[in-house]
Amino acid sequence: MKTLLLLCSGLLFASSLQAGTDRRSGWTDARQLVLVTIPEWDSHDGTLHAFDRTDAGWRAARAPTPVSIGRAGAAWGIGLHEPQPGPRKREGDGRSPAGVFALGTAFGYARSARTGLPYAAMEAAHWCIDVADSPLYNRIVDAREVGTAAVAGSTEPMRLDLHAAGDQRYELGFVIEHNAAGEAGAGSCIFAHLWGKPGQPTAGCTAMAPPAMRDLLEWLDASRHPVFVLLPDSEYRRLQASWSLPRLP
Template sequence: MSTPLFTRVPLRSFALATVMLACGINAQALEPPKPHPWRDARQLVLVVTENWDATAGTLQRFEMRDGHWQAASTAAPVSVGRNGAAWGLGLHAAQPQGPQKQEGDGRAPAGVFTLGEAFGYADKADTAMPYRPMQATSYCIDVPDSPLYNRIIDTRTEGEAAAKGSTEPMRLDLHNNGDVRYREGLVIGHNPTATPRAGSCIFAHLWRTPGEPTAGCTAMAADTMDGVLAWLRPDARPVFVLLPRTEYARLAREWQLPEAAR
């Protein structure tokens, strides 16, 4: 018995495929989005910039309600890296097209990231997030060859040598003439495996003056930061998303992101 040249296709499926082809519809576009590592997130902080080289953008908070992202705040201005943004290492899959975050490049990491502990100069803060008060001996290690790379340490326990070469004292007010930037902040979970030279010490923090670009973090006004800190809940598995607008438009459906304010 000879093998048929064509397998039998149900008439209904054939008709649907014919209509889709005639209308120029991509079958993959009709497939539901695949599950992603942040599918359990119920809070999302979204930062959108105009392009890869933009040094400013907007931040808006969203909550998952009845299976949909709903705005929990209006959009507020923020500043990002002095050279814009670049793909970071986080919860999202690697994105080979576009700039890639490197240590010292002056770019804020783009992608989807966990939100870690809050920190600041005060002994406590109005937040449900884990909070760590910073000391004169607190440093974030940005030395790529250090075994403590991308970690906040205290030299009272780790030793003075552990912070050798680090340019990130966490009490900027004591080390830089009253600098307010780290008075309140949040750790953004970029490069969680501490890959050397992939970028370190990425925070959301205050700005000194409105719109001042950063070395690679996201900076904002004190009232914006206060709103974020008071709103966040660890049990909501919050995530931080930063994307240039063109990448946001490309990935919003696949990554199941909320509609960004313009």
């Protein structure tokens, strides 16, 4: 798969988190599926599966790999699925959003990456805004474009290595488009990214080993309308048939 380089500034990249459109047709047309299952709502460890949709149905595209999610488990997010009964994702709750989500831009510290997703190289001025009452809530912005006052209070610099003593978690990852319309307080800055330590839970993202992330990004192809699904085992059993999800062993 060819290397893609996308040089983004200001709100051009931010728009990937705030599309604000109904993309259920993208779910129907999805030809790639990134699936994370967890044992219970409060579990913070899970398994990631990757599937291709063929004329015969879903088939495994990669071997399952362990991942970590939010330290408090999961709760229903805002994505391509209809609202469901159960816990709902809120800002700062330590839960990863459950449901079906479009994949946004891949990002990282390098100038380019091997992926079929659009890619944005992060710099020290890039921040994801997790301040719930900000008009830029749930957007990745460039402080050089929006001003330093606009990123004040945010706890999500996209170059963690430069802001947090060499932290490599955001060296490579991609956006999971939870709460794309930016509903205040409904949760923000949800990514798939690298583990801090193997098995270490996150604040609400999905984390994995670097080789697993590189392999996943090389496989992902935006033209195949990939989606990300995260569900506890009980919800997966309940929804597998009606959501046309693959059967798991």
